[in-house]
Amino acid sequence: MPTTQAFGTTSATAPVASLTIERRDPRPHDVQIEILYCGICHSDLHTARGEWPGTVYPCVPGHEIVGRITAVGDHVKKFKVGDIAGVGCLVDSCRECDNCKEGLEQFCSQGGTFTYNSADKISGGHTFGGYSKSIVVPEDFALHISDKLPLDAVAPLLCAGITTYSPLRHWKVGKGTRVGVLGLGGLGHMGVKLAVAMGAEVTMLSHSPSKEQDAKRLGAHRFVLTSDAEQVKTVSGYFDFILDTVSAEHDYNFYLGLLRVNGVMVCVGVPPQPITVPALNLIFGRKSVAGSLIGGLPETQEMLDFCAEHNIVSDIELIKPDQINEAYERMLKGDVRYRFVIDFKSE
């Protein structure tokens, strides 16, 4: 198979470094993409460093990919050479199960093929992600990207964007919905922008006073400092929907108390500790705690189109491939507003 340059880790303790990986030649329904930009998601770091079970090395992370089509298979209909395309967290699925047929490929009952560190059912071995110069995917797993938006800042929409867009849509957030966004990071800042664009009344919930100015700049109508009991009192029983993007330990009961009757709290962050809530905290007020995982291909395209229409991209800091290790360290300190994006054009 042809090879390409990539950036990844060879063990849990190795730094991200240049590697050579194989990429198949495009099959009849595949597209080959020259990667221009790839966002850095916190999952990349967890996987590269073996912090989650199951990392297979060498590990090439990256699932927020924007690039240009450089070759197409004979039967490809949706893309032509030169088109700009995106790839998110999925590069394949069975396409036959009920979930795939409903466009919920992220819940493929055969197990979808994730963009990296997933068994590669086509080429064998495991998948390599977007920290690389090129990628080959089935055209059905490539997404159209509007040329109206800056491509580097589009990249994080492929994971952070769809992860927050999908639950907002699924739970019908819209005009008049009182939305609380918990946590202002890569996911949270997209949650604020998207919920505002959907017409919701958006409150940023944060324990960090330093986030207030930025939250409002991003469009939040209100900021509540969760360590200030007086401020918290003003939103007791207030929200229809809380988007919880926090991956650190936190008390879900505190936030359930901010939901009104029929309120829903949706978790997209994965803390190491389980959610622990007395049943009565759900029973009084008919409240729900739910989870949401990225989004299927049709909804990811819908999200990209929505962002193009509403001029929404991620707030990013552009880096070169040799800065990935440094970026990881800064992410661990929360020192990024709000997403690093690797610029492969600069190589």
Added chain:
Amino acid sequence: MPTTQAFGTTSATAPVASLTIERRDPRPHDVQIEILYCGICHSDLHTARGEWPGTVYPCVPGHEIVGRITAVGDHVKKFKVGDIAGVGCLVDSCRECDNCKEGLEQFCSQGGTFTYNSADKISGGHTFGGYSKSIVVPEDFALHISDKLPLDAVAPLLCAGITTYSPLRHWKVGKGTRVGVLGLGGLGHMGVKLAVAMGAEVTMLSHSPSKEQDAKRLGAHRFVLTSDAEQVKTVSGYFDFILDTVSAEHDYNFYLGLLRVNGVMVCVGVPPQPITVPALNLIFGRKSVAGSLIGGLPETQEMLDFCAEHNIVSDIELIKPDQINEAYERMLKGDVRYRFVIDFKSE
């Protein structure tokens, strides 16, 4: 104030015994009801014995009340003397807050007045429930009861019926919905009957093989013995909706695994231990854990009408007031199929 005979406890350790309590004369919008039957809910036992915080003595439990109107206030429009009426878990609420206006009086933001052991904003003191010969309530908190159904077996609909009906309706259970009912007791047996009548495909989930025959008699299409791994495998990722009526400790994660994508598990039982679920168990499959509390007045009437239309009542064992203590002991052993109802006519 006039007095009436009641049955209740004078302390956490006292048996249920005959007491004399006061009942106000009907005000212009009140109805006075001669109580014919009152179901025994597990909450009665917890409250009477001070097992939940906040019991005020003397404690007269009972919130599954069916009786006959014996007097009406001058402005009462909905009832006349001689009508059969029901009273459930609520006897008053503010009627002005958003929740009351939406018919969700159980979530009254001022705090609704529960039928027993609640501050009585009208007469002072605390409310006394249906273990008594009569009760006086605002007409808006009395319910019409069809004469098509046996009145003794209707009584448990006022709590067990609405507690299971409301979540089935709220989450739109209907034709084709795959419903699992967890626990076959006072609540569970109503859950089965109601979900079947709504057109759902209903599976009883129980760890007790002895429940199979009864579950099917009640209408369940299927019985899954949750201690049998082979049987459980057949319903992995299967249900759209699980109605969890269990009040004993149990592992919510086990049941989340039986939900399909977008599945919802609704808790109406209150175990002493909190619900403990890793966020990933909700995230994979976009699943929800929710709670539900009885139902508002309009929905309780809707449920009673639905039961009349579908000929649904509770399976009961009729007892006399002097058998309440014995009934409590038998309830603790699970020795009732499925609800004790006190017959006050027999006195």
